[in-house]
Every structure is written in C-alpha cells, then in structure tokens.
Amino acid sequence: MPFIKYSQRLLNPFRGSMNIIEYKGAEAVTLDGIHWDIYVKNNELIKGLRSQKNVQISDIRYAHWSHKDGLKRGPIYPSDDFRKMEEQGARVYEHLLQHHEQLPFAFLDNYELWLLDKNAFPLALIDSSLRENEINNDPILDWRAGQACRNEFISETYTSIQQHRNVSAAHYLTSYINQLCSTPPQAQWFKRTLDGHGIGMTGHNISEELINRELSDTHFHAFMISDKNHDNHHINLINEFVQWQSPWLLLLDSISESQRMILEEKAQKRALIVDQLHQLYPEIIDTGLINVARVEAALRKSCTTQAKQDERILHTECPGLIPLTNK
DSSP states (O other): OOOEEEEEEOTTTTOOEEEEEEETTEEEEESSSSOEEEEEOOGGGGTTOSOOTTOOOOOEEEEEEETTTEEEEOOOOOSHHHHHHHHHHHHHHHHHHHHGGGOSOOBOOOEEEEEEOTTSSEEEEEEEESSGGGOOSSOOOSOOOOHHHHHHOOOHHHHHHOSOTTSOHHHHHHHHHHHTSOSSOOEEEEEEOTTSOEEEEEEESOOGGGTTOEEOGGGSOTTSBOOSSOOHHHHHHHHHHHHHTHHHHTTOSSSOHHHHHHHHHHHGGGHHHHHHHGGGOSOOSOHHHHHHHHHHHHHHHHHHHHHHHHHHHHHHHOTTOOOOOOO
C-alpha cells in the first residue's frame, strides 16, 4: 500500500483542516503544519468481517513530532500486534521527515454531505469523507455556527434586525439557516467531480428521484453556505459570518484569486488565528497583509507572556495578595 497525503476539512462548523499522511493503519496528522501527532491502529481486527463499513477501531498515539522539539514517543505496549503497528508508525514518521515541508496537501474529501433547502438544493455543507465506504450514515442533520462563533462573532447587520437581544448573532444565524430546510430536514451526499459538479448519492429523508442527479458547480458555494434565495439583510449577515471565518477559509484551495484577496484583508482582524494557520495556506496574494497580522499576533502574545510573568513575580513577592478579576 502506498503512502497517501491529503487534507480534509473540519466541518459543522468549518474550523480548518487536517493535513494527513496515511500508510496502512498509521496516520500522521497536523492542524497547523508545525505539530504532528502520529497514530496507529490494528486493521487486522476487521479482516474477515462481512462488512467493514462504519466499524470503529481505537487509535493508539505512537508519537508527537515537531521540527523544534523532535520526536516524543507515546506508550509502548509489549505485544506482537503492537510491534506490527509500531513498524507502520515508524514508516509514517520517516515519510513525515521527508515530506513535511510540502504542505499543504491537496483536499481529497470529495464526498460531501449537504443540508438541502426546501427545494432540495444544497444549502450548507455539514460533513465530508475521503472514501465512499467511510461516509457517516448517522449525521446530525442541522448546520452549526459553533461555540467559538457564539462567543466572538459580532454582526452589525444582526444588530439592525434582531428581535431578541438575549440571543447572539451566531444563535440567530444557526436558527435562520436551519429554518430554510424542510421538516424533517433533508441531506444528501454528493460526489464532487474535478469540474466542480456534484453527483447525487444516498441521503437522509430524500426521494429516490434525487439519487444520481447531477448538479453544476454553481449549486455548491465555495464558502459552504448557499448565497441563493436570501433577502439583503440575511445576505449581509452571511457575508459578515464569512468574513469572520476568513482565516480558516484561506486554507481552501478551491477559492478564486479575487475571493482570496478579500479574505486576506478581512483576516487581519483575526491575527492570532492567521499566525497559527498561515503555513497551511495554499497561496498568499498579498504577503504584506499576512505579515502585518503575524507581527500583531507576535506583539499580542509577547504582551500576554509578559503580563503572566509580572503576575507571577507580584504574587511571589506578595503571597497574600488577592488578584482582581473582571466580573
């Protein structure tokens, strides 16, 4: 079996990507292009099963690696099975040392699960898979903005249309997107082709006539939420959410140059996340904008570190001091 190198999106909500090196039962995974975790599992356990679909095998952490800190091994188990898994982990580690500078890898999670609108067209992407036999047959059939969004996302548009001030913009957007679905919600898997088209596959609460349909690339928005059939207020709300997501969306290799330019400009407001992810950006149009964000991130981290050091010194010299907290 050859090595496979690929990226896969982290979805519902979309919060970045995993870059993966895979070999038999071993995987090396990174979320930032710097820190890698290597996992192994015993694929022998599923050999001979009539169906291997959705069979879960526990992963064992083989090691953690970064260029700065080197290899840190995980627990070692004295068994013949583990020795076989160790061999696979060692092979992946050797491959990692040779190819870690080639990031990012291409996205290969071309099987996509889309929540459908009331006309049975793709509304929002909620799951993806590398292989057809690994698709999730029991997904959660709603779209989610996510906890980070609930805590951080601020929308000027929502301020002008909100009816309940105790509900966050993220909560409102989540409810709005899901209200555009049928009852019960419909979702369908699509196999995306090289030209961006989607071939309809199995789904949830869908009619047989939707299976094997082919939809053009215009039905699958690059930012994973449809921009069709919204009024101006909600289009603006969705656009503000997309801008908030910009540091993560820059990870995608399917967006246009003009889209990337806009996202790079908006991403400056999320400097810490840009600094964390920039090594996985497949392309940078304006390196100056990204560098400005990275400098800001460095300054903010430096200030945080200094503040923590000052606090430790203060409490060491004044052990009876009670710190002030913001309520």
